Amino acid sequence: MEDVSFQVRQGDFAAILGPNGSGKTTLLRLALGLLKPTRGSVELFGESSARFRDWSRVGYVPQRVDGIGTRFPATVEEIVEQGLYRGFDPLAIFRKHGRKEVLEALDVAGISHLRKRPIESLSVGQRQRALIARAIVGQPDLLFLDEPVSGVDAVGRDRFHELISSLNREHGMTVFLISHDIGAVMQGATVCACINRTVVFHGPPHRITGEHLSELYGFPVDVLLHDSIHEHR
Amino acid sequence: MVAILAPSFGLFIVLRRLSLIADTLSHVALMGVAIGFVTSIYPTFVALIATTLSAAGIEQLRSRGRLPGDAALAIFLYSSLAIAVIIISKSSGFNADLFGYLFGTVLSINDRDLWLIGILLVVVILFVASFYGELTQSAFDQDLAHVSGVRVTATNLALAILTGATVTASMRVVGVLMVGALIVIPVLAALRLATGFRTALLLAIGFGLLSVWVGLAVAFYADLAAGGAIVLTTVFMLALAEVIGRIRDYIGSRRGKPAAGWPALPEAGDSVPSAHPETGTDQG
Numbered sequence: 369m370e371d372v373s374f375q376v377r378q379g380d381f382a383a384i385l386g387p388n389g390s391g392k393t394t395l396l397r398l399a400l401g402l403l404k405p406t407r408g409s410v411e412l413f414g415e416s417s418a419r420f421r422d423w424s425r426v427g428y429v430p431q432r433v434d435g436i437g438t439r440f441p442a443t444v445e446e447i448v449e450q451g452l453y454r455g456f457d458p459l460a461i462f463r464k465h466g467r468k469e470v471l472e473a474l475d476v477a478g479i480s481h482l483r484k485r486p487i488e489s490l491s492v493g494q495r496q497r498a499l500i501a502r503a504i505v506g507q508p509d510l511l512f513l514d515e516p517v518s519g520v521d522a523v524g525r526d527r528f529h530e531l532i533s534s535l536n537r538e539h540g541m542t543v544f545l546i547s548h549d550i551g552a553v554m555q556g557a558t559v560c561a562c563i564n565r566t567v568v569f570h571g572p573p574h575r576i577t578g579e580h581l582s583e584l585y586g587f588p589v590d591v592l593l594h595d596s597i598h599e600h601r
Numbered sequence: 602m603v604a605i606l607a608p609s610f611g612l613f614i615v616l617r618r619l620s621l622i623a624d625t626l627s628h629v630a631l632m633g634v635a636i637g638f639v640t641s642i643y644p645t646f647v648a649l650i651a652t653t654l655s656a657a658g659i660e661q662l663r664s665r666g667r668l669p670g671d672a673a674l675a676i677f678l679y680s681s682l683a684i685a686v687i688i689i690s691k692s693s694g695f696n697a698d699l700f701g702y703l704f705g706t707v708l709s710i711n712d713r714d715l716w717l718i719g720i721l722l723v724v725v726i727l728f729v730a731s732f733y734g735e736l737t738q739s740a741f742d743q744d745l746a747h748v749s750g751v752r753v754t755a756t757n758l759a760l761a762i763l764t765g766a767t768v769t770a771s772m773r774v775v776g777v778l779m780v781g782a783l784i785v786i787p788v789l790a791a792l793r794l795a796t797g798f799r800t801a802l803l804l805a806i807g808f809g810l811l812s813v814w815v816g817l818a819v820a821f822y823a824d825l826a827a828g829g830a831i832v833l834t835t836v837f838m839l840a841l842a843e844v845i846g847r848i849r850d851y852i853g854s855r856r857g858k859p860a861a862g863w864p865a866l867p868e869a870g871d872s873v874p875s876a877h878p879e880t881g882t883d884q885g
Contacts, residue, residue, distance in 0.1 A: 428744070438615070438792075443797050450745075450749065458730070
């Protein structure tokens with residue numbers, strides 16, 4: 369990636385668009401301090417992301433998780449509880465379940481009924497919701513999501529994007545969402561960055577044109593906007 | 602004691618797909634033992650140093666991405682085995698003591714070894730209990746753990762080093778060649794049945810203890826090598842866990858509950874069945 373420079377301000381719902389291989393996930397990992405830039409600087413809340421320590425202000429929903437597929441024994445509740453980690457706690461192994469914040473987060477994510485289920489027995493969409501619950505349980509100021517709806521169908525996607533929009537509007541979280549789904553961007557984003565190794569466009573979503581998208585994807589694009597799901601006849 | 606030690610640790614090893622690290626470190630321990638014999642320094646101690654240094658080295662190679670995890674393990678495994686073979690052939694060859702290290706002499710342990718295992722047991726129990734949060738988070742996902750504030754590199758390193766120590770301590774019980782079995786197999790049995798992380802931990806320890814007791818009993822009455830009997834018992838326990846698991850799943854499905862560990866049926870909102878959680882719909 370080259371020559372990338374932009375800011376996400378408090379209260380923004382920033383959507384990062386781009387084709388596969390464009391560097392979107394790299395951008396996210398840079399923002400989180402998981403990668404260091406070869407040139408330039410990356411800051412979270414004004415501090416260098418590599419040295420950032422105040423992680424309680426940040427929630428992260430990755431696209432994939434290492435542990436799934438190993439028969440990871442944790443229940444959904446145990447996974448969401450992880451989001452409440454605040455540092456070394458030698459008594460963690462003895463703590464009881466059923467904490468208020470966890471129940472609330474499960475409720476917001478719409479999966480209260482799955483609380484005691486093993487995380488591995490969930491479907492893809494349900495697991496994403498569990499990861500969202502884990503990310504928001506600590507009431508973070510900033511929420512990062514990496515393609516949270518890949519593998520989810522159109523109906524599910526709409527519901528997800530409603531959830532994320534409401535987290536931004538009603539719960540006041542700043543959102544940084546990576547997606548290849550333009551529809552998501554139109555729904556709730558306040559700021560959009562189109563990335564293909566460099567920044568192709570940066571601004572409010574209603575100003576994205578077919579030309580921008582053509583440059584982004586490398587082939588001619590016509591834009592059709594739909595407000596909701598309906599059939600084409 | 603080892604039966605408690607190995608699987609409590611082993612759970613995190615297996616979940617991080619590092620099951621072969623136990624085997625690799627057991628070969629390093631063998632090299633350490635061989636060096637110890639030749640230099641007349643207490644072999645267990647040398648093995649401990651060797652495994653600690655190797656564990657740190659493996660973790661460094663792995664975390665810096667210089668080599669894929671299994672390649673780093675292969676390098677350490679084969680080179681330490683080769684060094685061990687060279688040393689053993691240069692000296693007077695196999696003798697009864699070395700045999701004990703290779704295959705385990707649980708029935709004739711000396712006091713020093715007992716103390717070492719005891720101390721390690723306490724250390725590991727304290728470590729797993731105190732760092733439970735950090736260990737479970739890094740086992741679930743390393744990046745997520747980092748973004749939660751867990752010191753992932755330090756946790757991984759501590760885990761690797763303690764694995765080396767565990768391998769060295771377990772050496773005397775089942776022998777260097779079968780250490781990996783006690784670390785990994787009771788854990789696999791537990792994962793087949795457990796719901797909930799703490800349950801998995803307790804179940805893994807339970808299977809470990811059961812395997813050792815039953816294995817020793819069988820070895821005693823049937824006059825078999827203790828190490829071999831114990832390891833075969835762990836595999837038997839795994840099979841038993843599978844049977845119990847299937848019975849439980851069957852009963853559960855009669856009552857309409859989804860089977861634990863089986864992917865759930867796709868529901869509205871999923872376009873991809875969760876049997877393939879890594880497949881995404883590509884609309885780039």
